[in-house]
Amino acid sequence: MSISNPEYSQSNILRPIEIKGNNHSKGSLPALTLAAIGVVFGDIGTSPLYALKECFSPEHGIPFSSESVFGVISMVFWAFLVVVSLKYVLFVMRANNHGEGGILALMALALRTAPANSRRALTIMMLGVFGACMFYGDAVITPAISVLSAVEGLEIVSPQFTKYVIPITLTILVALFLIQKKGTALVGFLFGPIMVAWFLVLGIMGAYNIIDNPTILLAANPIFAINFLLEHSLQAFIVLGAVFLVLTGAEALYADMGHFGIRPIQYAWFLLTMPCLLLNYFGQGAMLLSNPEAISNPFFLMVPEAYTLTLVILATMATVIASQAVISGAYSMTSQAILLGFVPRMKISYTSEKEVGQIYMPTINWMLLALVIAVVLAFKQSSNLAAAYGIAVTTTMVITTLLAAVVMKVVWKWNSVLVAIVIGAFLLVDIAFFAANALKIAEGGWFPLLLGALCFLLLITWYKGRMLLRQKAIDGGIPLEAFIKSLLVSEPIRVNGTAVFLTAHVDYVPVAMLHNLKHNQVLHKRVIFLKMSIWDVPYVEDKDRIQLKEMGGGVYLVRAMYGFKETPDINQIMELLGTQYDIKCEPMETSFFLARDTVVPSAIPGMALWREKLFAWMYQNAAKPSDFFSIPTNRVVELGAKVEI
Structure with missing residues (x-):
C-alpha cells in the first residue's frame, strides 16, 4: 500500500510497475566512506x-x-x-525502503504489510510519527x-x-x-x-x-x-x-544510509x-x-x-x-x-x-x-542536558526496533520464533536503556517528551484534518467522467490556451473547475486535471513519473508520481508531458487553477472543536500550493470556498 496521504492519495489509476531502489549515492567506495564519516x-x-x-x-x-x-x-x-x-x-x-533508512522510511515500508485504514496500519503510523517527533527533540x-x-x-x-x-x-x-x-x-x-x-x-x-x-x-x-x-x-x-x-x-x-x-x-x-x-x-x-x-x-x-x-x-x-x-x-x-x-x-x-x-x-x-x-x-x-538527551534517543530506538520486527516477519518472512528471539534481545536492551533514562524525566527528560508530544499533536491533527477535508470533498463531489461527457455534449465557449486544474481526487470534479465554469462560463481548448501522488518509495524514475488518460475533447487526466524524498515540481511535469506524450504547453498560454479553501471549525462530528481551530490555523498559514509546487506566480488563478469540518 502507499501512504494514505489525504492530499496526494491513490485512486483507481493503476500504480506503476515496481520501482527499484535508488539510494542516489554516487562516487567510489572510498569517497563515499569519507563523506559518510563527515556526515553520519x-x-x-x-x-x-x-x-x-x-x-x-x-x-x-x-x-x-x-x-x-x-x-x-x-x-x-x-x-x-x-x-x-x-x-x-x-x-x-x-x-531499508529502496535504499532509504530512517524512522519515516521504515514506517512507510512497514505500512505496506497492513491493510489500508486497519488498526494495524493506524498503530504503525502512530509509532512512526511519534518516533519522528522525538527526532526533533534530538x-x-x-x-x-x-x-x-x-x-x-x-x-x-x-x-x-x-x-x-x-x-x-x-x-x-x-x-x-x-x-x-x-x-x-x-x-x-x-x-x-x-x-x-x-x-x-x-x-x-x-x-x-x-x-x-x-x-x-x-x-x-x-x-x-x-x-x-x-x-x-x-x-x-x-x-x-x-x-x-x-x-x-x-x-x-540508519537515517543517512540513503545518501551513502x-x-x-x-x-x-x-x-x-x-x-x-x-x-x-x-x-x-x-x-x-x-x-x-x-x-x-x-x-x-x-x-x-x-x-x-x-x-x-x-x-x-x-x-x-x-x-x-x-x-x-x-x-x-x-x-x-x-x-x-x-x-x-x-x-x-x-x-x-x-x-x-x-x-x-x-x-x-x-x-x-x-x-x-x-x-x-x-x-x-x-551534564544537565544528559538526561534530556537520553530519553529522546531511546524512545526513537524502541520504536525503530518495533517497526523492524514488522518488516522481519511480514516483508522478509522470517520464522516467528527467530523474529521473537532477535527482536526480544534488542528490545530487552532498548527498554533497559529507556527505563534507566525514564528515571531522569524530572531532571530534564520531560523536555523532549513534551516537545515530542506537542509535535505529535500537531502532526496527527493535520493528518486527521486533511482526512476530514478529503471526505467532505468526496461526499459532495461530482463524478468527473460523467461530468466531462455531459459538458462536451453541450460545450461552453472554448478559449485558446491550456487550463491545468490541480486536484486531490481524480474521480471528482475539482472545485476550481466548477467555480471557473460558474463565474467565467468558458472552457479552455485544452484542459488538464493534474493529480500529485506520493508513493511509499523514496524516489520515482522519470520514465515512471507520468500517467495520462485522454477523456476526449482535449481533456486529459494526468497523475504525477513522486517519492517521499522528492519535491513535486510543476515545471518538470509539463516538460515530461511534452516529451513523453507530445502535449506541449506554452508557458505563457497555460493557466493553473487552484482551489484555496477557508476552513471553518464547526460542531459537525469530526475532531474536538479546539483541534479543528488548531487545524484551521495551520491550514491558513501553510505555504501556498503555487509556491510549494513551483508554479509560476503570474500564471496562477486561485478560486476559494469555505469548508466546514
Whole structure:
C-alpha cells in the first residue's frame, strides 16, 4: 500500500510497475566512506566529550573505585557491540525502503504489510510519527549539548573562562543557524577530512593513556559489566542511562544510509569510527584508574595542558559538524513528513544545484534556533542536558526496533520464533536503556517528551484534518467522467490556451473547475486535471513519473508520481508531458487553477472543536500550493470556498 496521504492519495489509476531502489549515492567506495564519516558519525563521534563524565556523576551515587571503572567501560564496550554494530549496522540497516533508512522510511515500508485504514496500519503510523517527533527533540538537544560540552573545555585551560562558556556557545550556535540558508555545499567537502582527523585524535589520545595502564583492556570481558550491575543494582541501573550517551547518533547511521549506501557506512564504522571511539573510552578509563581526580572532565584531561586549547578548537569544529548533520536531518525529516501528509506545506529552498537532498527550510531553522537557545540558557551545563538527551534517543530506538520486527516477519518472512528471539534481545536492551533514562524525566527528560508530544499533536491533527477535508470533498463531489461527457455534449465557449486544474481526487470534479465554469462560463481548448501522488518509495524514475488518460475533447487526466524524498515540481511535469506524450504547453498560454479553501471549525462530528481551530490555523498559514509546487506566480488563478469540518 502507499501512504494514505489525504492530499496526494491513490485512486483507481493503476500504480506503476515496481520501482527499484535508488539510494542516489554516487562516487567510489572510498569517497563515499569519507563523506559518510563527515556526515553520519558526527553525533556519536562527539559523545566522548561528555558521556563518561556523566557516568561517574556524583548524583548517581556510585562509589568511585577501580571496579566501577572496569564495570562502566565494560558496559560501554558491549553497548557498542550489541546496539550499534549488531542491531543497527548488521540488522536494522537491512530494513531499508529502496535504499532509504530512517524512522519515516521504515514506517512507510512497514505500512505496506497492513491493510489500508486497519488498526494495524493506524498503530504503525502512530509509532512512526511519534518516533519522528522525538527526532526533533534530538535535533534541538544535539547542537546544545555537543557545542556546550566542547566549549566547556576552556574551563580546563583556565577557570577564568567559565563565565564565557555560555556566551561563546550561543555565538557559535547562532552563527551556525544563520549560515544555513547558504547551504552546506561550500563546506561539505571539509566535513570528511575534519572528522577523520577528529577520530584519529580520539584514537591516539586513548592509546596514549592505555599504554600507561593497559589493564583497562580487561574490561572487554562482560563479567565486569555483569558484576557491576549485580553489586550496585539500583545505582548501576541509573548509570545505565548515562552509559547510553555513548550510543547517541546510532540512529543517524540508519537515517543517512540513503545518501551513502550501506557498505560505506559499514566500512567507516568497523574500520575507523568504532575502533577510535573504543580506544578513547578505554583510554579515559585507564586515565581514571591512575588519576581519579580527572573525573571532573576526563576527556580534556587526557592530553597534556599545552594541547588543551588545540583540542578545544578541534572538538568545537567536530560538534559544529555534528550539529550541522542533525539540523539537515530535521529539514529532510520535515520535507518527508510534508509529502506523507503529516505536516503543512512549508517553503523549501534548494541550496545546491547538484545535490537534491541539500535543502533549507526557514520556518524549521528559526524554530530550532529559538529552542536551542532556550535549552542552553535553561540547562546551562552539558551534564544537565544528559538526561534530556537520553530519553529522546531511546524512545526513537524502541520504536525503530518495533517497526523492524514488522518488516522481519511480514516483508522478509522470517520464522516467528527467530523474529521473537532477535527482536526480544534488542528490545530487552532498548527498554533497559529507556527505563534507566525514564528515571531522569524530572531532571530534564520531560523536555523532549513534551516537545515530542506537542509535535505529535500537531502532526496527527493535520493528518486527521486533511482526512476530514478529503471526505467532505468526496461526499459532495461530482463524478468527473460523467461530468466531462455531459459538458462536451453541450460545450461552453472554448478559449485558446491550456487550463491545468490541480486536484486531490481524480474521480471528482475539482472545485476550481466548477467555480471557473460558474463565474467565467468558458472552457479552455485544452484542459488538464493534474493529480500529485506520493508513493511509499523514496524516489520515482522519470520514465515512471507520468500517467495520462485522454477523456476526449482535449481533456486529459494526468497523475504525477513522486517519492517521499522528492519535491513535486510543476515545471518538470509539463516538460515530461511534452516529451513523453507530445502535449506541449506554452508557458505563457497555460493557466493553473487552484482551489484555496477557508476552513471553518464547526460542531459537525469530526475532531474536538479546539483541534479543528488548531487545524484551521495551520491550514491558513501553510505555504501556498503555487509556491510549494513551483508554479509560476503570474500564471496562477486561485478560486476559494469555505469548508466546514
